[in-house]
Amino acid sequence: MxxxxxxxxxxxxxxxxxxxxxxQQGEDSISSKALAQMVHIKDSQVRKDLSYFGSFGRRGIGYDIRRLLGEIQKILGIHKRWNVIIIGAGNIGQAIARFKQIEKHNFQIVGVFDTDHRKIGKQITPGLVISDMSSLEEFIRQNQAEIAVIATPAEAAQSVADRLEKSGIKGIICFAPITLNCNIPVEYVDITVFFKTLVHSVVSQNYNI
Amino acid sequence: MxxxxxxxxxxxxxxxxxxxxxxQQGEDSISSKALAQMVHIKDSQVRKDLSYFGSFGRRGIGYDIRRLLGEIQKILGIHKRWNVIIIGAGNIGQAIARFKQIEKHNFQIVGVFDTDHRKIGKQITPGLVISDMSSLEEFIRQNQAEIAVIATPAEAAQSVADRLEKSGIKGIICFAPITLNCNIPVEYVDITVFFKTLVHSVVSQNYNI
DNA sequence: AATCTTTTGTGAAAAAGTGAACTAAGGGGG
DNA sequence: CCCCCTTAGTTCACTTTTTCACAAAAGATT
Incomplete structure (x- = not known):
């Protein structure tokens, strides 16, 4: 592909x-050089990245910001709204459910699930109540959820992933510290891994500016 | 280096x-092949990774799990305890502060800071109370904090980073959606980026099994 | 209109990272 | 003791990603 x-x-x-x-700051256009400086990379990298998808700039001028936003939206697939469910209403699951930035970026949290009966029924945000895992498959179908966040303990993650995949979920963000066996895309976010790689840089001083 | x-x-x-x-499951040793299968990579990759740091296995046998845990601890720098502070007691800041896994991995949350006066004094976990940003520098010195988590809005992140660096913080985990200018190691964790790269895989079907 | 400056898009080169294949150990069984 | 099977460590080839360098545009200036 x-x-x-x-x-x-x-x-x-x-x-x-x-x-x-x-x-937001009212800028209209930007050069690859200026954009590169904002993110501490080479300008040639910016141009190469964009050139995989087309020619969005004007020579001598730079890139029109509106236009480029639209193009990147289409490339990433964030021009449409995605319905998201969260499995596991612990610390991380609830934080994600409440995280406003995600909704702003066209990801709508439509459901939160847990197995703990003391949590079920609890309201996380207005209109978002923790549901029982037994209703998972039906909920996915009825609400056309396409993306799932796994925020369960590691032991539960694989069986949850199996159910999600079987129910037609198309992609998973996995906060559980485990590598899943499944045939849909997964992004892994293990917070403790970031802490560990950070201190490795600290102790070995090999941070790259 | x-x-x-x-x-x-x-x-x-x-x-x-x-x-x-x-x-935890009572295993004593593991081969590069078995370890590789657990994380869906090639066994040669496992051996290559470890060989950067030494020879920890026994040919014909595999790696002693205890031994390897100790070696990786030393390599990453997680054999010692790190004192961590969190800047920003919003959604993410509080979730990290409450996240038990981090403490289990030898990162101790010693302080949480915010500028919102309504939050200051609030207890997040037993023994962990939100402090005012004005006490930041003194706190870092007195508690020998070495790692900081930036969980502020993007607009505040750079000036926070400046203060942290000046106060002797050695590494930053940055949840704010911005690239920082600073001379200490930074790990960036932008949750929305994971969602966006995930849906790109979904729409382009280019996930690697 | 010619020239200058800026900046993109791109092919080629360099660097980084991965994977296959080989060599060297290590233990078990006949 | 010899043969066989397993598996780590290492080398080298291959793949992927980044960087360089330059031609092609585009507007500004004289």
Missing amino acids: SRIPKPTVRRLAIYYRCLERLE | SRIPKPTVRRLAIYYRCLERLE
Whole structure:
């Protein structure tokens, strides 16, 4: 399929947030050089990343910010709204459910699930109540949920992933510290891994500016 | 300094969590092949990663799990306890402050700061109360905090980072959606970026099994 | 209209990272 | 003791990603 480097996709999401800020500040256009400086990379990297998808700039001028925002939206697939469910209403699950930025970026949290009967029925935000896991499959179908966040303990994660995949979920964000066996895309976010890689940089001083 | 690929360091942290689980299950040793299968990579990758740091296995046998846990601890720098402060007691800041896994991995949350006077004094966990930002520098010195988590809005992040760096903080985990200008190691965790890269995989179907 | 400056898009080179294959150990069984 | 099977450590080839360098545009200036 498309031969796009994974780092390129991550950077597109980062360019996107820069462009949003610039637009908000009333800027109209930006050069690859200026954008590169904002994120501490080379300008040639910015141009190469964008060139995988087309020619969005004007030579001598730079990139139109509105236009580029629209193009990156289409590339990433964030021009449409995605319905998201969260499995596990612990610390992280609830934080994600309440996290306003996610909704702003076109991801709508439509459901939160847990197995703990003391939590079920509890309201997390107006209109968002913790449901029982037994209703998971039906809920996914009825609400056309496409993305799921796994915020369960590691032991539960694989069986949850199996159920999600079977129910037609198309992608998973996994906060559980485990590598899943499944055939849909997964993004892993293990917070403790960031702490550990950070202190490695600290002790070895090999941080790259 | 040491020329260790960044992906290698990340994988070490992932091997570490596998080894912890294996140890808990009573296992004594594991081969590179078995470890590789757990995290869906090639066995040669596991051996290569470890070989940057020494020879920890026995040919014909595999790796002693206890031994390897200890070696990776030393490599990553997680054999000692790190004092952590959190700047920003919003959604994410509070979730991190309450996140038990971090404490289990030798990162102790010693302080939480915010500028909102309505939040100051509020107890997050037993013994952890939200402090005013004005006491930041003094607190860092008195409590020998070395790691900071920035969980503020993007607009505040850079000036916070400046204060942290000046006060002797050695590494930053940045949840704010911005690239910081500073001369200490930073790990960026922008949750919305994970959502965006995930849906790119979903729409382009370019997930790697 | 010619020239200058800026900046994009891109092919080629360099660097980084991964994977296959080989060599060297280590233990078990006949 | 010899053969066989397993598996770590290492080398080298290959793949991926980044960087360089330059031609092509585009507007500004004289």
